[in-house]
Amino acid sequence: xxxxQKLSETRIAGEVIFEGRMLRLERDRVLLxxxxxxxxxxxxxxxAVAVIxxxxxxxxxxxxYRYPIARETLExxxxxxxxxxxxxxxxxxxxxxxxxxxxxxxxxxxxYTTPGFTDEVMHIFLARDLVWDPLPTDDDEFxxxxxxxxSEALRRACQNEFSDAKTILGIMxxxxxx
Amino acid sequence: xxxxQKLSETRIAGEVIFEGRMLRLERDRVLLxxxxxxxxxxxxxxxAVAVIxxxxxxxxxxxxYRYPIARETLExxxxxxxxxxxxxxxxxxxxxxxxxxxxxxxxxxxxYTTPGFTDEVMHIFLARDLVWDPLPTDDDEFxxxxxxxxSEALRRACQNEFSDAKTILGIMxxxxxx
Numbered sequence: 001x002x003x004x005q006k007l008s009e010t011r012i013a014g015e016v017i018f019e020g021r022m023l024r025l026e027r028d029r030v031l032l033x034x035x036x037x038x039x040x041x042x043x044x045x046x047x048a049v050a051v052i053x054x055x056x057x058x059x060x061x062x063x064x065y066r067y068p069i070a071r072e073t074l075e076x077x078x079x080x081x082x083x084x085x086x087x088x089x090x091x092x093x094x095x096x097x098x099x100x101x102x103x104x105x106x107x108x109x110x111x112y113t114t115p116g117f118t119d120e121v122m123h124i125f126l127a128r129d130l131v132w133d134p135l136p137t138d139d140d141e142f143x144x145x146x147x148x149x150x151s152e153a154l155r156r157a158c159q160n161e162f163s164d165a166k167t168i169l170g171i172m173x174x175x176x177x178x
Numbered sequence: 179x180x181x182x183q184k185l186s187e188t189r190i191a192g193e194v195i196f197e198g199r200m201l202r203l204e205r206d207r208v209l210l211x212x213x214x215x216x217x218x219x220x221x222x223x224x225x226a227v228a229v230i231x232x233x234x235x236x237x238x239x240x241x242x243y244r245y246p247i248a249r250e251t252l253e254x255x256x257x258x259x260x261x262x263x264x265x266x267x268x269x270x271x272x273x274x275x276x277x278x279x280x281x282x283x284x285x286x287x288x289x290y291t292t293p294g295f296t297d298e299v300m301h302i303f304l305a306r307d308l309v310w311d312p313l314p315t316d317d318d319e320f321x322x323x324x325x326x327x328x329s330e331a332l333r334r335a336c337q338n339e340f341s342d343a344k345t346i347l348g349i350m351x352x353x354x355x356x
Contacts, residue, residue: 006320006322007241007242007243007250007320007321007322008243008250009243009245017195017196017203018195018196018203018205018219020205020217020219021217021219022219022294022295023219023221023295025195025196025203025221027196027198028245030245032318032320033243033320034320036317036318038317038318039198039199040245040246041196041198041199041200041201042245042246043201043203043221043246043295043296045295048292048294063185064185065185065186065187065211066290066293066294067187067206067208067218067220068218068220068221068293068294068295068296068297069290069293069297072185072186073290073293075293078294080294108338109338109346110338111338111340111341111342111343111346112244112247112251112341112342112343113291113292113342113343114226114291114292114296114298114300114342114343114344115244115246115247115251115253115341115342116200116226116244116246116256116258117200117201117221117223117246118221118246118292118296119246119247120292122292122343139214139216140210140214140216142184142185142210142211142212143185144184144185158351158354160286160287160288160289160351162289163289163290163293164289164290164291164292164293165289165290165291165292165300165343165344165347166292166343168287168289168347168351169343169346169347169350172347172350172351173336173338173346173350176336
């Protein structure tokens with residue numbers, strides 16, 4: 001019996017609990033490696049992108065209110081992937097919507113945000129050579145752009161002064177590559 | 179009008195869509211900064227910890243099957259916080275359950291995993307001075323411990339060879355502090 005056979009879990013049955021605007025909740029009955037059964041609750045998500053946008057040694061960040069945590073955050077621009085949209089095109093669109101800028105895009109990394117309960121995948125891009133080419137923001141999105149010196153952003157990422165994983169991780173990943 | 183007033187969203191009403199073993203899904207009607215209304219779908223989560231456990235220049239990692247993404251991953255030990263449990267006690271318990279070791283714990287950072295749709299917060303601890311003191315693993319958890327040289331783990335984190343955010347971010351955060 002190889003490792004994969006020892007660890008993997010098999011879906012027996014499942015139901016969609018909720019199908020929303022943003023996410024779908026499923027509850028599956030699964031067969032465990034030891035032959036017993038359990039339930040797994042899974043949030044299905046379309047995937048997302050986030051962008052480190054650099055201009056003149058500064059990074060463009062967005063201040064916004066995050067309803068789930070009931071507080072304002074300062075994050076790198078980010079958003080959900082639309083149906084049939086590529087991560088690259090999503091990155092270009094989200095950066096234009098949230099900051100007004102269009103730039104060259106380079107993929108820095110891809111990871112699962114929290115694979116214990118969701119399949120959400122996050123692609124981090126580095127944007128450079130920015131030119132002004134805005135798109136309107138979403139109707140229900142309210143944000144303010146802030147420019148932060150890159151050295152300051154790096155210090156704040158290392159000292160855990162930003163509040164979300166993709167922002168800290170994105171800044172640290174880009175620092176390894178530029 | 180200050181920034182907070184301009185950006186914040188106010189709950190008008192809400193319903194619990196699903197209350198599961200692991201998470202609760204809520205759907206709230208909210209008032210937006212411009213006076214219009216929308217719905218916000220929120221996954222309520224008890225919070226989690228993850229542990230970078232170092233022993234003789236090696237890091238203890240766990241291989242496990244992640245049902246939401248239908249694949250095996252190699253991650254740092256992690257788990258949900260029990261009711262009334264502190265993040266520190268959770269870190270001590272999870273490391274004992276998943277690897278068999280108990281160690282000194284130092285908080286490295288705290289962040290939201292994906293604040294667009296959940297309040298899940300993740301606390302990352304650094305564990306050192308490990309001694310063998312195992313606890314039984316959860317009934318529905320199947321995993322294998324692997325020891326990886328720290329230099330190798332750092333290289334893999336920087337080159338995006340791990341698959342989840344907390345593992346990559348935890349390794350990079352610890353490298354900044356040791």
